[in-house]
Amino acid sequence: MTGLSAIELADVVKEYHSHGEVVQAVRGVTLGIEEGEFFSLLGPSGCGKTTTMRMIAGFEAPTKGLVKLYGQDVTNVPPNKRDVNMVFQSYALFPHMSVWDNVAFGLKQRKSPKAEIDRRVGEMLEIVDLADRGRRMPRQLSGGQQQRVALARALVNRPRALLLDEPLGALDLKLRQAMQIELKRIQREVGITFVYVTHDQSEALTMSDRIAVMNDGVVEQLAGPREIYERPATAFVAGFIGTSNLLAGAATGGELKVGGGRVLVPGQDGDVTVTVRPEKITIGTDEPAQGLSAVRGTVAEVVYLGTYNSYAVSLADGAEVTVFQQNAHDATATAERGDSVWLSWQAQHSYVIGS
């Protein structure tokens, strides 16, 4: 990354008018994406990810706000004059053309010299690991291979940024996971800015340098994967990314009284909401040491999930807390349904969220 802002959105709003109704798809998004960055837009269906992407590509004009590429205002510049390329979920290769011709298509259109086309298509097929498949037709390839051809076709024109809208959506889980690693490798190799749209949180966490978590047309948090996971800014982010426990109440002297115990929230007083991740919590029957957050409850459910057990524990005040415990030594559960247990965790693993 060079620190240069490749893509900037300044207070971008997009309203659609359909059947006399106004739909606010994007409601004031401001963000900057650095050159060479793998940046993801993550959020549930309908939150405005595709609309945001289409405004960056120029297929959609913002109702309000500015789009800048490399410092230049491109708000009113058409898509073919922007130095970005887009890959869609349905990758739409030309079915009657070979892999080679699909990738060469854009360069031929631009009337690049034959020798240059040959060199660049050859290089690109190497990068996506399909050097020996140039003569095949798209229907003779697997879904993942077709997706890599689509990627090669988009990258061969050397755009400064590549926009990918749920490009792995059509693939099954195994192939998806393999392609996530491939995509990341390819991005590192070509060094181009990638803007990646997904509603799959694990996909975003795996691949991204930074993630903008969107909800209902706004960005709720913009940060690196670790920060988003460990320090969610809002209740929405905490709930959307992984599994999270929310505990709320009035704190006095840095302690929140819940579930027949205490949650330590150093320096906090008044109403607070705290999140704590399931894997940070220890479940046991002995009373935990002072200096730990500790609450009491009854095990409502134990689910065996292979590498770990998941416990649902009901606290005295009705709140439910999920606990993950790794099956590091043997697969026997430490507690059974109906058992009375203590849950404990270190103060640093409680994270006070905004709202």
Ligand SMILES: Nc1ncnc2c1ncn2[C@@H]1O[C@H](COP(=O)(O)OP(=O)(O)OP(=O)(O)O)[C@@H](O)[C@H]1O
């Ligand atoms: N052309 C359009 N006309 C009217 N409303 C639209 C149009 N395109 C999108 N919308 C609405 O704008 C909102 C955001 O849509 P968008 O396609 O950006 O969501 P998304 O985050 O990409 O969702 P998904 O994950 O389902 O693809 C939705 O409520 C959608 O119904």
Ligand SMILES: [Mg+2]
């Ligand atoms: Mg979409």
